[in-house]
Amino acid sequence: MQSGVDPRRKATDISLKEDQIKDILQYSQLYELSFPVLQDLSLQVKETGYLVTLCDPKGHILFLDGDHQVLKKAERMNFVVGADWSEQSIGTNAIGTCLEVGQPVQIFAAEHFCVGVQDWTCSSAPIRDPISREIIGVVDVTGLWRDIQPHTLSMVTMACGTIQSRMNQQIAGARFELSERYQRAHQRYPGNGVMALDAAFHPVAVNEEARQILRRHSGRxxxxxxxxxxxxAALFAARSPSGDEGMYEVTLEECGIRVVVEEVQWSGRRVGYLLILRPMGSQKAAGPTVAWGGVIGRSPEILSVISRCDVVAHTDVPVLLLGESGTGKELFARGIHQAGPRRNGPFIAVNCGALQKDLLASELFGYAPGAFTGASKTGKPGKFEEAQNGTLFLDEIGEMPPEFQVHLLRVLQEREVVRLGSSQPIPVNARIIAATHRNLEEMIRRGEFREDLYFRLHVVSLTIPPLRDRRGDIPLLIDHILDQLSKRYHIPRPGLEPDVFDFFAHRYPWPGNVRELKHALEYAVLFCNRVITWRDLPETLRKAGLGDSDRPLAPKNADPPVTSGDHRLAVGRSTLASPRQSLPGPVKSAPVSRLEPDPDVANAEPGGTGADREQLLQLLEEVGGNLSEAARRLRIARTTLYRRLDRYGIRKRLKIE
Ligand SMILES: Nc1ncnc2c1ncn2[C@@H]1O[C@H](COP(=O)(O)OP(=O)(O)OP(=O)(O)O)[C@@H](O)[C@H]1O
Known part of the structure; x- marks a missing residue:
């Protein structure tokens, strides 16, 4: 058994370096689960002259604790972290022999093979993987032989039992999480194949759709x-090495399928994967395109944010959403609310930048009856109270005046509010999600934002990437927005001239992000003739397009580019108008401009003058087609604006053409 080991050895070898051990411990589930048990054990054997160790399945010491004096003595035989206590290195000893025989073992004094270890007595027991039953570690308690205690071996065996049951709980929890996520995916992505795999890639659940897709497309x-x-290898080469939860898509051409891989975490650890399968070329989008909180996008960047949001949704930790204006921070905040256990509670959004300074306190914290002149007699709850059992979304948190930040901090710390004019604290139970497009760290440096508030709010911070950094999402967004607009205005879904599409998808930087894209399309849909051309775009985009290339753009009042047949119809659900139908080309005559008053409709309704219509068109141009903004500027309701658009024939033209 001790072949090749010199019995005169005084010490074993140290074969793992400090940084190798650090790496092992950082991701070691065994270490994480054992640590509290080992600490308990250390306490129990304290002052008895014993040392407690945890070893890996090769016999390397990963953890060592105990009496300082004894540790010093044990160092002489290299009983230190990183040392190799396998039988191959130092012959019979409790750690190495326990690994060989797979049973708890006690080795006393001269029973040790090497002379340098014979002053010691050691007791070891194995820890086994709850599923494979392979040995994954050893707990050992070692002391000088004269300090031998009869119960040491049973203490070690019991400690291993405790570690083992912690591992069983961990596995049961992970399995439960995996099966929950599988069920949710099954509902979320109807028609798609769904498979759940454990962390060792063993399938634990497969739906019927996955079986059918694989049978049909891979014949297996x-x-x-x-x-x-x-x-x-094809599926998992792209996974994140750090174990961060992520989501990405892989095309398996030889099997004719696309697979979205979602990593599943539980308790901060990767516990498995979900595979969402769909045939290549299928029009049906795999769930993540529209599934999560109405967020459109399938770029790896957006899928990664979605997947993180989905994880935090199931917790109550404060989330700070960062990103440029219009990237979808509020949409994500609503998504987190909807995906979590508070979904049946209220979602209250407060724009901290839009509230007047002196109204902030009463808006957020409410006020008691008759708190100030003009206050309601019954008092009023603030937004914190309104968000009770739900989510409070503090948008534009960077705009909150510094003198008010301390009040907000206090409420977040105490989890209770006191209405203005009252001294009665009211407990609040609301999840807090904050958002900003500003650089809060920079603001902290400039003394404009409290650091303590920042740390309260950004337990988890998620950055939503700007649209220009995830251009792959633009065609999906265009499709989705045009679908919505055609439904809203009851018009056939328009297409985009190829050149305009190319400008949208590849060249324009979209400083206003998705909001700007929405407004541009809303504007264009109002003015286009079933196909969106350059002249249908808001002026800023037209100018940007002109600066962007040397292409001669149609002047504001010019006719659409004319091509043979010139019936630029949007075809089916495709975003692009057929290139054959609308090549950008020289501008021909301009019989009627769609931005100029149409004499047939300008005065179609009593009270509607050409001048009014002109003003309305001008306003629409100024606000980039944003009807909500136009209604706001006109101080009328959106529905009134629609009526006015009808009256001036703007919507009517859209419907008839
Ligand atoms: N990925 C997306 N899919 C679908 N719609 C989106 C997406 N991202 C943003 N939007 C839409 O764009 C508009 C702007 O989004 P939102 O208000 O959430 O942005 P924001 O980042 O909160 O902006 P701000 O910082 O100016 O408040 C909304 O109409 C929203 O529905």
Whole structure:
């Protein structure tokens, strides 16, 4: 058994370096679960001259604790972190022998093979993987032989039992999480195949759709298909090494399918994967395109934010959403609310930048009856109270005046509000999500934002990337927005001239992000003739397009680019108008401008003058087609604006053409 080991050895070898051990411990589930148990054990053996160790399945010491004096003595035989206590290195000893025989073992004094270890007595027991039953570690308690205690071995065995049951709980929790996520995915992505795998890539659940898709497209049953290292490599090469939860899409051309891989975490650890399968070329988008909180996008950047939001949604930790204006921070905040257990409670959004300074306190904290002149007699709850059992979304948090930040901090710390004019604290139970497009760290440096408030709010911070950094999402967004607009205005869904599409998808930097894209399309849809051309765009975009290339753009009042047939119809659900139908080309005559008053409709309704219509068109141009903004500027309701658009024939033209 001790072949090749010199019995005169005084010490074993140290084969793991400090940074190797750090790396092992950082991701070691065994260490994480064992640590509290080992600490307990250390306390129990304190002052008995014993040392407590945890070793890996090769016999390397990963953890060592105990009496300082004894540790010093043990160092002489290299009983230190990183040392190799396998039988191959130092012959019979409790750690190495326990690994060989797979049983708890006590080795006393001269029973040790090497002379340098014979002053000691040690007791070790193995820890086994709850599923494979393989040994994954050893707990050992070592002391000088004269300090031998009869109960040491049973203490070690019990400690291993406790670690083992913590591992069982961990596995049960992970399995539960995986099965929950599988069920949710199954509902979320109807018609798609869904598979759940554990962390070792073993399938634990497969839906019928996945079986059918694989049979049809790869000609194989799931089990056969999965039993292939190349498939595993293709799917998992892209996963994040750090174990961060992520989501990405892989195309398996040889099987004719696309797979969205979602990593599943539980308790901060990767515990498995979900695979969402769909045939290549299928029009049906795999769930993540529209599934989560109405967020459109399938770029890796947006999928990664979605997946993180989905994780935090199930917790109550404060979330800080960062990103430029119009990237979708509020949409994500609503998504987190909807995906979490508070979904049946209220979602209250407060724009901290839009509230007057002197109204902030009463808006957020409410006021008691008759608190100030003009206050309601019954008092009024503030936004914190309104968000009770739900979510309070503090938008534009960077705009909150510094003198008010301390009050907000106090409420977040105490989790209770006191209405103005009252001394009665009211407990608040609201999840806090804050958002800003500003650089709060920079503001802290300039003394404009409190650091303590910042740390309260950004337990988790998520940055939503600007649209120009995830251009792959632009075609999806265009499709989605045009669908919505055609439904809202009851018009056929328009297409985009190829050149305009190319400008949108590849060249324009979208400083206003998705909001700007929405407004541009809303504007263009109002003025276009079934196909969106350059002249249908708001002026800023037209100018940007002109500066962007040397292409001669149609002047404001010019006719659409004319091509043979010139019926620029949007085809089916495609975003692009057929290139054959609308090549950008030389501008021909301009019989009627769509931005100029149409004499047939300008005065169609009593009270509607050409001048009014002109003003309305001008305003629409100024606000980039944003009807809400136009209604706000006109101080009329949106529905009144629609009526006015009808009256001046703007919507009517859209419907008839
Ligand atoms: N990924 C997306 N999918 C669909 N719609 C989106 C997406 N991102 C943003 N939007 C839409 O764009 C508009 C702007 O989004 P939102 O108000 O959430 O942005 P924001 O980042 O909160 O902006 P601000 O910082 O100016 O408050 C909304 O109409 C929203 O529905």
């Amino acid at each position: 049953e799931v089990e056969q298909w999965w039993d292939n290292e190349r498939i595993h």
